[in-house]
Amino acid sequence: MAVPAIEFRGVSFARPGRPRILDHFSLTVESGDVLALVGRSGAGKSTLLKLVNRLLLPDEGAVLVEGRDTREWEPIALRRNVGYVLQDVGLFPHMSVADNVAVVPRLEGWPADRIAPRVHELLDLVGLPAGEFAARWPDELSGGQRQRVGVARALAVDPPVLLMDEPFGALDPLTRAELHAEFRRIQSRLRKTVIIVTHDMGEAFALADRVGVLEDGQLIACDRAAAVAASTDPRVRRLLDAIVSVPRS
Amino acid sequence: MTRLLSFWLSHRAELASLFGQHVLLVAGSTFVAVAIGVPLGIFSARRPRMASPLMAVASIVQTIPSLAMFGFLLPVPFIGGVGARAALVVLILYGLLPIVRTTIAGLRGIDPAIREAGVAMGMTAGELLRQVELPLALPSIVAGIRVAAVVGVGSATIAAAIGAGGLGEYIYRGLSMVDTTVILAGAIPAAVLALVVDGSLLWLEKQLSSRRRSSSRRVVATTAAVILAAVMVASASAARRASGAIVVGSKNFTEQLVLGELLAQTIERDAGLPVDRRLNLGGTLICDQALITGDIDVYVEYTGTALTAVFHQPVSNDSSAVFDTVRALYAKTGRTLLPPLGFNNTFAILVRGDEARSRGLRTVDDAARESGHWKAGFGYEFVERPDGYDGLAKAYGMRFPEAPRVMDLTLSYRALAAGQVDMIAGDATAGLIKGLDLFQLEDNRHYFPPYDAAAVARAATLLRYPQLRTALEKLSGRVSAADMRAMNYAADVEHRDVPVIVREFLARTR
Numbered sequence: 001m002a003v004p005a006i007e008f009r010g011v012s013f014a015r016p017g018r019p020r021i022l023d024h025f026s027l028t029v030e031s032g033d034v035l036a037l038v039g040r041s042g043a044g045k046s047t048l049l050k051l052v053n054r055l056l057l058p059d060e061g062a063v064l065v066e067g068r069d070t071r072e073w074e075p076i077a078l079r080r081n082v083g084y085v086l087q088d089v090g091l092f093p094h095m096s097v098a099d100n101v102a103v104v105p106r107l108e109g110w111p112a113d114r115i116a117p118r119v120h121e122l123l124d125l126v127g128l129p130a131g132e133f134a135a136r137w138p139d140e141l142s143g144g145q146r147q148r149v150g151v152a153r154a155l156a157v158d159p160p161v162l163l164m165d166e167p168f169g170a171l172d173p174l175t176r177a178e179l180h181a182e183f184r185r186i187q188s189r190l191r192k193t194v195i196i197v198t199h200d201m202g203e204a205f206a207l208a209d210r211v212g213v214l215e216d217g218q219l220i221a222c223d224r225a226a227a228v229a230a231s232t233d234p235r236v237r238r239l240l241d242a243i244v245s246v247p248r249s
Numbered sequence: 250m251t252r253l254l255s256f257w258l259s260h261r262a263e264l265a266s267l268f269g270q271h272v273l274l275v276a277g278s279t280f281v282a283v284a285i286g287v288p289l290g291i292f293s294a295r296r297p298r299m300a301s302p303l304m305a306v307a308s309i310v311q312t313i314p315s316l317a318m319f320g321f322l323l324p325v326p327f328i329g330g331v332g333a334r335a336a337l338v339v340l341i342l343y344g345l346l347p348i349v350r351t352t353i354a355g356l357r358g359i360d361p362a363i364r365e366a367g368v369a370m371g372m373t374a375g376e377l378l379r380q381v382e383l384p385l386a387l388p389s390i391v392a393g394i395r396v397a398a399v400v401g402v403g404s405a406t407i408a409a410a411i412g413a414g415g416l417g418e419y420i421y422r423g424l425s426m427v428d429t430t431v432i433l434a435g436a437i438p439a440a441v442l443a444l445v446v447d448g449s450l451l452w453l454e455k456q457l458s459s460r461r462r463s464s465s466r467r468v469v470a471t472t473a474a475v476i477l478a479a480v481m482v483a484s485a486s487a488a489r490r491a492s493g494a495i496v497v498g499s500k501n502f503t504e505q506l507v508l509g510e511l512l513a514q515t516i517e518r519d520a521g522l523p524v525d526r527r528l529n530l531g532g533t534l535i536c537d538q539a540l541i542t543g544d545i546d547v548y549v550e551y552t553g554t555a556l557t558a559v560f561h562q563p564v565s566n567d568s569s570a571v572f573d574t575v576r577a578l579y580a581k582t583g584r585t586l587l588p589p590l591g592f593n594n595t596f597a598i599l600v601r602g603d604e605a606r607s608r609g610l611r612t613v614d615d616a617a618r619e620s621g622h623w624k625a626g627f628g629y630e631f632v633e634r635p636d637g638y639d640g641l642a643k644a645y646g647m648r649f650p651e652a653p654r655v656m657d658l659t660l661s662y663r664a665l666a667a668g669q670v671d672m673i674a675g676d677a678t679a680g681l682i683k684g685l686d687l688f689q690l691e692d693n694r695h696y697f698p699p700y701d702a703a704a705v706a707r708a709a710t711l712l713r714y715p716q717l718r719t720a721l722e723k724l725s726g727r728v729s730a731a732d733m734r735a736m737n738y739a740a741d742v743e744h745r746d747v748p749v750i751v752r753e754f755l756a757r758t759r
Contacts, residue, residue, distance in 0.1 A: 052367055079371030090366030094384045103380075106372050153370075 036208030045197035211243030282344030290352025332449030344397035351393025355386025395450035410531035498545035519720035568699035588725035626670035628658030680737030
C-alpha cells in the first residue's frame with residue numbers, strides 16, 4: 001500500500017500553560033483525497049494544520065508528511081511543498097496580484113521567463129484573467145477575488161499538499177457557493193491532497209471526499225461524507241442539524 | 250534685510266562652504282544613524298525584553314543637551330575631542346532614538362496574518378524581513394529618518410561650538426559679536442535646510458505608504474540618488490581643508506576671533522604654511538583639550554587664565570612670574586608658550602559711563618560701596634573661575650542684594666548698557682566698552698592676576714616647522730592694548746570683517 005500523504009500518529013499538543021488542544025489524535029489522509037475537518041471554533045482545527053507544515057511541533061506523537069516525520073523535514077523545504085490558504089488570506093499589501101502569486105517561485109529561484117507564464121496560468125485557473133488582474137493591488141480586490149489569489153499563490157509551485165484554513169469563512173453565501181464550485185473544478189484537474197478545516201458541516205459536504213469531526217481534541221468521526229451524514233452520534237448530529245435548510249412550503 | 254543680503258553676497262564662498270559642511274554633517278550622521286538604528290530596531294522588535302531598556306537608554310541620551318554632550322565627549326579618545334568627528338558622534342546618538350523607535354513601531358504594526366503567510370510559504374527569517382517586513386515598515390522608518398534629519402539640522406548648528414563648522418559658525422560668530430545680521434545669516438539657511446529636508450522626506454514617506462512596490466523602489470532609488478548628489482556637492486564645497494595644514498584655534502568671543510585670524514594670517518604669510526582655521530571653539534577648556542589631543546596646533550591664551558583655569562594654581566599678581574610658571578607648566582605637557590603679544594586683557598569691572606560720571610565712580614572700591622543696591626551680571630566663566638566673582642566679592646567686600654545674574658559674556662555688555670544690570674566683568678580690551686559708553690573701574694586692590702595674551706602651540710608642531718616658531722615669535726610685543734581695543738571696536742561696533750581688520754593691522758604695523 002502506498003504511503004499516506006499525511007498521517008497524525010497519537011499527536012498531543014498544548015499551548016504552554018493552556019489545556020490540551022489535541023489529545024492523542026490520529027488521522028490518515030491518502031494522497032489525492034480531500035478531507036474536511038469540522039469542529040467548533042477553538043476545537044484545535046488551525047493548530048492541526050500548523051502541525052502539518054511545521055509552524056508547530058507536537059508535544060507527543062508524530063506528524064508524517066509523505067511518510068517523513070515533520071521533525072526530520074527541513075522546515076523551509078516542507079513549507080514550500082505544502083500550499084497554505086489562510087482565512088484572512090494574508091496577501092502582501094505591498095505587492096501586486098502577480099507578485100503575490102509569484103512569491104514562492106521567486107523564493108525557489110525560478111527564472112523570470114518561467115515565473116510569468118506560470119502566474120498567468122494560475123490566475124486563469126482561479127478565474128481571474130491575468131490581463132485584467134495581474135497588475136492590480138490587493139486593496140483593489142473583493143473578498144472573493146482575494147481568496148482566489150490566495151489559492152493561486154498556494155498552488156504556485158504545484159505542491160502535492162494543500163492546507164486550507166476556513167478559506168471561505170468570511171465570504172457572502174453566493175460568492176462562497178461560486179468558490180466551492182471553482183474548488184471542485186480545480187481539484188478535479190489537479191488531484192491534490194487537501195485538508196480543509198471549517199466550522200460548517202455544509203461546506204464540508206460541498207467540498208470533501210471524507211469528513212472528520214473534531215471535538216475535545218479527538219477525532220470522533222472520520223468517514224466518507226455520506227456515512228458521516230448518516231451518523232447517529234449525538235455530537236455529530238448537533239453539527240448536522242446546524243446546516244441551514246430551506247423551509248418547505 | 251539689505252545688510253543680510255549684502256553679507257551673504259560678500260561671504261558667498263564661505264556661506265557655500267559652511268552650508269556644505271552642514272549638509273555633510275547631517276547627511277553623514279543620519280546615514281550612520283540609519284545604518285545602526287534600523288538593525289537595532291529590528292533586533293529589539295524581535296526581543297521585547299531588550300526593547301524597553303534600549304529605548305530607555307536612547308531616550309535618556311536624547312534628553313542630554315547637545316552642548317553638554319559635546320562636553321562629555323571632549324576627553325574621550327577616538328570619538329571625542331574637537332571637530333567634525335565628535336560632532337558626528339553626537340548627531341548620530343541623537344538620530345538613533347527616532348529611527349529605532351519607528352523601526353520597532355513599523356515592524357510591530359504589521360498584520361500577524363501577513364507575517365504568518367510569509368512563514369507558511371517557506372520564507373526564511375531573512376527573506377521574510379527583506380521581502381515582507383522591511384517594505385511594510387518602510388514608511389514608518391522613513392518617518393523616523395525624517396525626524397532624525399530635521400533634529401540633526403538643528404543640532405548641527407551647535408556643533409560649531411567644537412569647531413565642526415557648519416552654519417552654526419555664523420550663529421556663534423553673530424552671538425559673540427552681538428550682530429543680529431550674522432546670526433540670521435546662519436539661522437535662515439539652517440531653517441530653510443530643515444524645511445527642505447522635512448518636506449522632501451515627508452513626500453518620500455507619502456509615496457512609500459501608498460504601498461506600490463514597483464513605484465516605491467523607484468522612489469527610494471531616486472531619493473538615494475538625490476541625497477548622494479547633495480552629499481557629493483556638499484563634500485566638494487566643504488573640502489577646503491588642506492592636509493598638513495597648521496590648525497589655528499580660538500575661543501568664542503570677538504577678541505579671540507581676531508587673535509586667531511592674526512595667528513592664521515601671520516603663519517600663512519611669514520611661515521608660508523597652509524592654515525586650517527578652527528575658530529570659535531566653545532571656551533578655554535575646549536581649546537586646551539583640543540591642543541592636548543592635537544586637534545589644533547596653536548591658539549592664543551591669557552597667562553592668568555592658563556594659571557588658574559587650566560593649571561589650577563594660586564593667583565599671583567606678578568606678571569613675569571606668572572608667565573614663567575605657565576610656560577613651565579605648558580612645557581611639561583608638551584606645549585610651548587610663545588612670548589606675550591604685548592597687551593594685558595585683564596578682567597574689567599565695568600559700569601555705565603553716565604553713572605560713573607554722575608556718581609564720581611573711579612575704582613572698584615567705589616563700586617563696592619554701591620553694591621548694596623546694585624544688580625550684577627557675569628559670564629559663565631567669571632562665576633566659576635578661582636580668580637572670578639567669589640574672590641572679587643571678598644577682596645572688595647561687595648554685597649549684592651541678590652545673586653549675580655549669570656549670562657553670556659557678550660550679552661552682558663548689552664545688559665549693562667540697557668540698565669538690566671549695574672555692574673559686569675568684561676574684558677579690558679573689549680571694543681564694546683567704547684561702543685556702548687561703558688566705564689572701566691580701576692582694580693585698586695590689584696585683585697586680578699595679569700592676563701598677558703600669548704600664543705601657545707604644540708611643541709611637536711613647532712619642532713616640525715621651525716619657520717612657524719620664527720613667524721609666531723615675530724608677533725612678540727606687537728599688539729598693544731590700544732591696538733586690540735581698536736580691532737575689537739572695528740569688529741563689534743563697526744561690524745567690519747575680521748580678516749580685513751587683521752590684514753589692515755598687519756600692513757600698518759609691518
